[in-house]
Amino acid sequence: MAPDGRTLKHVQVREYVRSLVSGSAPGSPAPSERELVHQFSVARMTVRQAMDALVVEGVLERIPGRGTFVARPRRTASRIVGFTEEMARRGLLSESQTLLARREQAGPGVARALNLTEGDAVIHWRRLRCADGAAMCLEDAYLNEVLLPGFLQSALPTSLYDAFEARGLRPTWAEDSIAADLASPDEAVHLEMERGGPVLRHSRRALAGEKVVEVSRSVYRADRYTLWVQLGHA
Amino acid sequence: MAPDGRTLKHVQVREYVRSLVSGSAPGSPAPSERELVHQFSVARMTVRQAMDALVVEGVLERIPGRGTFVARPRRTASRIVGFTEEMARRGLLSESQTLLARREQAGPGVARALNLTEGDAVIHWRRLRCADGAAMCLEDAYLNEVLLPGFLQSALPTSLYDAFEARGLRPTWAEDSIAADLASPDEAVHLEMERGGPVLRHSRRALAGEKVVEVSRSVYRADRYTLWVQLGHA
DNA sequence: TAGTGGTCTAGACCACGAA
């Protein structure tokens, strides 16, 4: 489809307009379609193809009879992020202490969640996660070793999600479950809280495309953590 | 734009194709563009406009050189639903007992959340919500009286979200916060649980377009409720 | 080779908004 040497005209126009309006205030006018026809010496349908893409993206908004304008940014559902980015968003410095990082054979539950067969090799990574120096969460992550070759052999990353990103495996879909519970004795020790104190249990199954990249169980100190979720759009 | 008497051609083609493929299995071929050009005696660009819309909607998928096919349904983020639909989804019968339903003056927090001024009239509706006969949740909802005229004067609905729907105020955006905690004595009595038992606190601010339609605080028995959330798409 | 979608042209008329 895309000729090798040259850039498609509608892409040229699209990216020109995108750069023009990037940074413009919502409501600012974009060039009119006929104006762009003259500037680029292209047909109007070509310009419309370019603008259509930006409208679908939510960058532009058309008002018949008036013109095309910079759209106000859409509200979008929560992005899928890991602990590190979540804490950064709250202005907290995150640190982690690896309690366990090894190759294991998948049990029935983990195998099913990772779309693997029982006994397949998985990476089990257990960390105590702190924010601004205070124990916040105990996290057990299970990863598909096939998708992360050499993961345990090289230095463990600070952010698992950065490691996904670097491998083109940024999660695009997540199924989370959230429940309240009381801390087990072992959890209480790690989280430096009293036994039987309240905790928030957060489980996640994250996919990149069709690949299950992460299955995890986290337990948060209830007194230090509130989960925020945005749903819907527009 | 839209002439009164007749239907736009690209809309005709679009709806024809939509009805053709509705119910078809993912991967089934849709008519080719040139085929539709002949059937409808329209230009190819008109057919493409129709098909483009269906592709953006996620109904169709184009494969260059091969044809256009029915797309597999997209995974989408959690819909914004209320208690009634949430329980129905779990196969549970929900019932509610109204503990309080009255007009109040908005306090500072509720006023800010509802985009109102302190002292404005709001509806405060407190319900004990049960699933399959068992106490599940204690919910305090605050509503903008202006958006729900006559709400308290007529029979209270079973489902608040049905009432929104009937008024064209179905929430399209929600900001939720979720935390673990221990039940207060009062909550424990209503929820028929021991004092200091674990609960899940779920707060919501729901918008329909730009209008804040609901601000609520719910407290769930931790032993009976786990929250499920899906994020992302594709 | 025949068919498909992707790109592109050079026009046209319409309804609507602002001046």
Add this chain to the structure above:
DNA sequence: TCGTGGTCTAGACCACTAA
């Protein structure tokens, strides 16, 4: 009245896929 976006035409050539 003029400019805007919305619709529509009747073609064209391209790259790709499958037979």
